[in-house]
Amino acid sequence: MAGQISISHDRPMIQALGDSALVVRFGNRLDDVANRRAVAFARAAQQAKMGGVIEVVPSLVSVLVRYDSSSTRFADIAGEIRLIVHGLGQDSEGREHLVRVRFDGADLAEVCETLALSRERFAARHNEAPLRVLATGFAPGFIYCGFHGEGMVVPRRSAVRPVVPAGAVLFAAGQTAIAATDIPTGWHVIGRSDLRNFELGASPPTAVRAGDTIRFETW
Incomplete structure (x- = not known):
């Protein structure tokens, strides 16, 4: 299906939501690994300050990314997301x-x-x-x-x-x-x-x- 890749903890599904948002999904059900990957990705994506991105919102096993479709495209954001996922390391300690x-x-x-x-x-x-x-x-x-x-x-x-x-x-x-x-x-x-x-x-x-x-x- 257009706008998607196969899903796993290390290779999440990236799915378009309309023309100005996408979801990055790290699992089909809640488990510790999928949640940790979603949280780590959300923090990394927020720090990356991707061009055109308006908001990064983590959920239990997925992350919503909203972007300005007048200044960037789904394919561009998806490419940056894959690079961020590839570079994810160990969880950073929260408060x-x-x-x-x-x-x-x-x-x-x-x-x-x-x-x-x-x-x-x-x-x-x-x-x-x-x-x-x-x-x-x-x-x-x-x-x-x-x-x-x-x-x-x-x-x-x-x-x-x-x-x-x-x-x-x-x-x-x-x-x-x-x-x-x-x-x-x-x-x-x-x-x-x-x-x-x-x-x-x-x-x-x-x-x-x-x-x-x-x-x-x-x-």
């Missing part, structure tokens, strides 16, 4: 953030029952190792963190909660998420934090970015 959690969420008891853990043991398992920020987005400042180890995986809720408050700490699919604004969610609410990763008018508006590390501590 570490300490997030204190009060484990008192509405779904905590159900999660603990599903995992056959006491609340105290669940909190200890949850906090035992720092988690990498896989992506931010979905809603302003929303943080995806992963991955928890075996025995710490539950599916999402069968029903969506109409709203959870900013600072809510969420849990599903081997990941922890932190809401930065009031949002609906299908994740399990396990607690709350004082982190607010979105400040309208600030530059940048978020303090936590993909590739950073979060260390959780019981509040």
Whole structure:
């Protein structure tokens, strides 16, 4: 298909999205390697300052690149992207953030029952190792963190909660998420934090970015 190449962690698919954007996809499903490659590529692409590029936006396993079609072409941007991918090295270390959690969420008891853990043991398992920020987005400042180890995986809720408050700490699919604004969610609410990763008018508006590390501590 025109505008695409075969997909792998080291040779991602580059696909046109209309005439002024493209997506660089490093995997068909979320895994640690695909996410690390997407984060590393996004940082390298932002630093490369490619001509005509307006915005580089990382997601879990892909990166959106928006460009000015009046000054550059898909083929030119795709060529520069291949050079950046070819030159990717080891992940650069992001910042570490300490997030204190009060484990008192509405779904905590159900999660603990599903995992056959006491609340105290669940909190200890949850906090035992720092988690990498896989992506931010979905809603302003929303943080995806992963991955928890075996025995710490539950599916999402069968029903969506109409709203959870900013600072809510969420849990599903081997990941922890932190809401930065009031949002609906299908994740399990396990607690709350004082982190607010979105400040309208600030530059940048978020303090936590993909590739950073979060260390959780019981509040």
